[in-house]
Amino acid sequence: MIRDILAKTFSTGHLTAEPQRSEPFDEPGCEVDPPASAGASLSSRKRGTRLGTGLSRRAFVQLLGTGLLITVTEGVSVARQFGGRGSRESATVAARLHINQDGTITVMTGKVEEGQGPRAQLTQAAAEELRVAVDRIRLIMADTDLVPDDGITAGSRTTPYTVPAVRQGAATARELLTRLAAKRWNVDSSTLDVHNGTITHRETKQTISYADLAKSKDVAEAFKQTVPVDVTLTPVSQWEVLGTPVPRPNSRDLVTGAHRFPSDIVRPNMLYGKVLRPPSYGATLESIDLSEAQAMKDVVVVRDGQFVGCAAPSSFRAGQALEAVAKTASWKTSPHPSSKEIFSYLKEHARAGRPNTRGSVETGLAEASKVLSETYEVAYIQHTPMEPRAAVAEWKDGNLTVWTGIDWPQRAQRDLASTFQIPTERVRAIVPDMGSGFGGKHSGEAAEEAARLAKAAGRPVAVHWTRAEEFTWAYFRPAAVIECRAGLDAKGSIIAWEFTNINAGGAAIDTPYNIANTRIQSVSSDSPLRQGAYRCLAATANNFARESFMDELAAAAGADPLAFRLAHLENPRIRTVLETVAKHFDWSTRRKKVTAEIGVGLACGTEKNSCVAACVQVGIDRKRGEIKVHEVCEAFECGPIQNPANLLSQVQGCIIMGLGGALREEMEFENGKILNASFARYLVPRFKDVPKIDIHLINKSDIPSAGGGETPIIAIAPAIANAVFAATGVRIRSMPIRGGQPALRATPAGAGAAKASP
Template sequence: MTVIPATDRRGFLKAAGSITLAFAIPAGDALAQAAALAGAKPKLPGDMETNRKLGSWLRIGADGAVTLLVGKVELGQGILTAVTQICADELDVDIGRVKLISGDTAQSPNEGTTAGSFSMPNCAPAVRQAAAEVRALLIEMAAAKTGKPAEGWTVADGAMSGPDGAKASYWELASGLSLEREATGAVKPKNPADYKYVGKEFPRLDFPGKFTGQAMFVQELRPEGLLFGQVVRPPTYKAKLTALDTSAAEKMPGVVKVVKNGSFVGVVAQREEQAVAAAAALAAAAKWEVEKALPTSDGIFDWLQKTKPAKVIETKKQPRNGGDPAVKTLEATYFRPYHMHGSIGTSAAVAVLGADGVMTIDTHSQSVFETSEAIAMMLGVDKSKVRCRHVQGSGCYGHNMADDAAADAALLAAAVPGRPVKLQYTREQEHRWEPYGSAMVIKTKAGVDKDGNVLDWDLELFSTPHGTRPGSHAGNLLSARYLEKPFEMPTPQNGGPPNYAADRNGIALYDFPGHNVLTNFITDMPVRVSSTRGLGAYANVFAIESFMDELARAAGVDPIQYRLRHLKDPRGRDVIAKAAETFGWDKWQKKDGRGRGIGFAKYKNIAGYCAVALEVEVNKRNGRVRVVRAVAAADSGHLVNPDGVRNQIEGGLIQSLSWTLKEEVKFDDTRVTSEDWVTYPILTFADVPPVEVVLIDRPGAPFLGTGEAAQGPTGAALANAVADATGVRFRRGPFTPERVKAGLTA
């Protein structure tokens, strides 16, 4: 028997008494040899390609526990429940045995940022393959131990039955199982028909704790010896601290430490209200140099079109080859304002500097691996000295202030070694300083034939960045820019067309003979921006699907039939047809003030399909838009947890309604003025319509990301329904009563 030392990455496990044991397993080696014969380093599924060791994903304990490790994190999308279902099915164990560790930079496989609807396409196949290979190894170990053939074994909750009554169990074999080996990719996962959990309506594993009020969110953490921190933000983005007398604040009750580093100011106190009071005193005492440089929220669309782009990208260039000239050309321009994440719970983190020099941070960041490296850069320490552990937050999809809270907590904790420091932003801080979803302008033009069919389609978009996540660089952390030795923000990148940032879903899925998309990518940022749910897809789909409706009406063709004329993708056609059927499109009767609309997209043109149909009522006297009912049809490939997919579609639909009806970040030439729920209203429960979600299951097909699939189709469906109800086309959101009334009386 050989004891294999733990790797540096998991060295802390050794202190906890966990060791890895191994002995030669001829059959297991045979799997590796077979893979080697097929070619060096076989391509492995999903995120297993970059985390190739089985032990990166699974541990089997002699105590009957199965530990699943994943780098993706839970944001409310249900990913941890889904991968647990997959793990339990492939291993043939009861799902209650599976314990999950997620988003811990000291333990989990590095799966990068949890974003872009990539969790199911990338994490789920890796978990499936890892579990399938571990099951195969255990069966081969049982065969070797009992002297029976490896064929014909069955497993029920870890109990193994083989030929001629042979018996074994995972748990008795666990001490001899070495998972410090690379996966081979040679083991075929189960037939979907044999799954017990996958494809079934399975309740989310995190719901019981949330329903019973357990402290599950980072905002609720209260470790022993906890101190509380607050930061003092500048009055504007580019303000510089010119003077600050800290003496009065340092004498206030409960104050442990005032931290000043350049223009960064913070305070640590015994109690939260003491930290808030001291921060207010520091803010009142601070003197700042303030710059007036913003184009204002009313002037942003002109600014976008006049500012020279850093890069002009030919996202798609497909000129029409021959044929008759277009008989008519139609044009329209659409506008998206800045949107907040609007997290109900403001961002928070808890950090502690240990005696070993390791800064441990509990955070709800979606990018724990990159954020830990960015914080290490900010602190000037080796990246091994910062450990991030994901804890759920009442947050959002996208890059809100979770990473900033982690960085600020670390800056404050560094000043009080050995004591955990909790930092949580005020509502005003969260609203005014979070990175918003970028404002955009989208110009569309189409040349059509005598029947209204599109011959030449041109889309040109103008956008600032949609991605300024930490990305392992301190300059993307807000407070790092205000330090005495500030970190410069790196120049943002578009991420690569066609499916990433500004031009996400800018290429329509429809089949047009001529199809051109031009992206004007502007790296100047009047206000702070980054990733919100769907990135550029919301605005691009809003424009594409609104324009398709305008073209259909100009041609005198039903909007659904017009789309189907131009769409060859059979799965796209299926979701449109399913949404129309469920909505009762063909039976719908027109009423005064009522309208219907449809919107469709395949997210990023590589992920989940979604079509949304809405019925609205518009009060023409006051301009109020009420969504009467909503229907969505979705195809996410092989469904692991149908209830989870429905939740994602419904949640995205409701958020998109909120964006399109109510949300817009306002700012003057100096500062953001949307600083609370009055100045930045969101959809309330009274505004939410009945929502019906129908799913198309495709067993055995690849898993398709779902979390952002409903954003664009919903906004477009709403615009189309309002146009149907009023005869007036609104191309700029939000559709507030004031804006709609003005449009109807213009």
């Protein structure tokens, strides 16, 4: 389905010229998480050695220093770890790490750092198992010449899959090194201790460092072995490095401006490129006159089918050249639905689904003493990463190197190889730590555009998307129409539950509540906007509808929203976060103090093997048509916490980012044009929007760690909608929850509080 939408978008947009394109979304909003099949298709691909085509042996040795050379001959070429997917297929130890003779250790991962914290976390993972301090580890990320393919950086998968993969590699290395020391001293390896990168024989106090061992060829030979998946890892109770608040290793470069983001990469003799965009979605180029731009000094102009771009020694000059050709372009436009009619459009174009059923909803509804039926709507929104898409492309001897911001370097590599019809080995994709993504950078448009221009120019070319381009030509979080129906029995318990999400997808669509009769489905539709992954996918939309509807049912049952949820909830982890947050927020007291101007609401949920609950307090300003969130109290649990400082940042970020989608963010479009493609008209949260935030991280040590950068977002919007209802009696069933809507303005002061209270 998503493939169809993309095909449509691409065939009518600037990317038409390319005949084939692999699916740019690993986790499109309309699909369930697909890693297994994607991994399978990848693992069957053959991959040649990089030597002689990409990075030279000399360059690699220079990079790593004079340590073990086996990585050059063995490691990289067989690297296929899938540390992002939990595949059983393993790489060699050498593909994962390299011990330098100066005692530092180079660890390699295909994961991408975009602010969510894997650089610190994976460094900790290696340090923990190698028994060294974090500053001994140098982590190379996301360079297809150097790192194993750990899958896409998405879906909170780094913590549950890549951290274990790195730990397995590091633990295996430690064991191999210990065994070699034992062999050297002719003792049993159980008599040796490892501390701070040094192996000590307990009896004789004889020591040898990793660095000294690394000088021997035996280590090189040993590291050729694949990483066994059953290697023993350090139990949580003995963690010394994991579980601590290690800062991002390159943070000093971030405060000095020294770090080079993808848009900061400069190559010798480089030009800056600009690409012609259609005036509206679906428009096709009929004619264009390139002559004025072609006559401009130092300007390269490229037309290849629908693709038109200019490159010049400065982006200002490239922009002038592009303007010169753009004014001559003639376009054929086509009709496109507007955001005003989007929900009816999605509903009309909904396809048949395959519901998951339990019991019989019909029987449940027939037995119900009360039946509620409501529809919720969620607008398209955009990620608006601080750094828009950017890339530099450089061709040399038929080999292409790109530096770009994408969540999966190997995808960029494969896509570029396919587009330019060259072997994968001739493409190197490097992802410098980039300026955020939130699921919005799964696709590599800028890299391809830069590569086209660079090929024509015969020089490296940088393409930096503008904010307006990012707003218009990247992709969006899917809009949703969600239909809910439920029945309450005479005692006020839910006995039937029907839930259909149209267009947004199936993430967290199953109810965590104990209900005998359910029918739940995600159905696709014909999205007029290009849509894809966004922090926590459709879990936000599904949780908004479910948790709002739960509140409606609680009100219909005359029950307190907290008590009503707990009465239907068996999952002990969700119960824990819910009870924790209710206690810290002082829910039962504050619930009684609700007024027409001040409301409180709560919501909870689970996704990606983590659990969240939030209580919020909102203020209602009817005259100004404003909902102001005063306070958010959130409890979150994702197993054993690997880096509490980073987890706190992620939860804070989810809460505040969640306020944007909850209250204000919404793509407006008409006649194929985005009407609010700027920060002036698309209002994301700012400093003044920051409420009082109280976060409770629950460290649950008896289960595996799950990722924490997504799920904390899903409780915010429904908690706000529920708080607005508590104060006003008005149920707002749309995201964003608009404070200015007539129903809310019309409610007299004091209308809601009494109604909402049981």
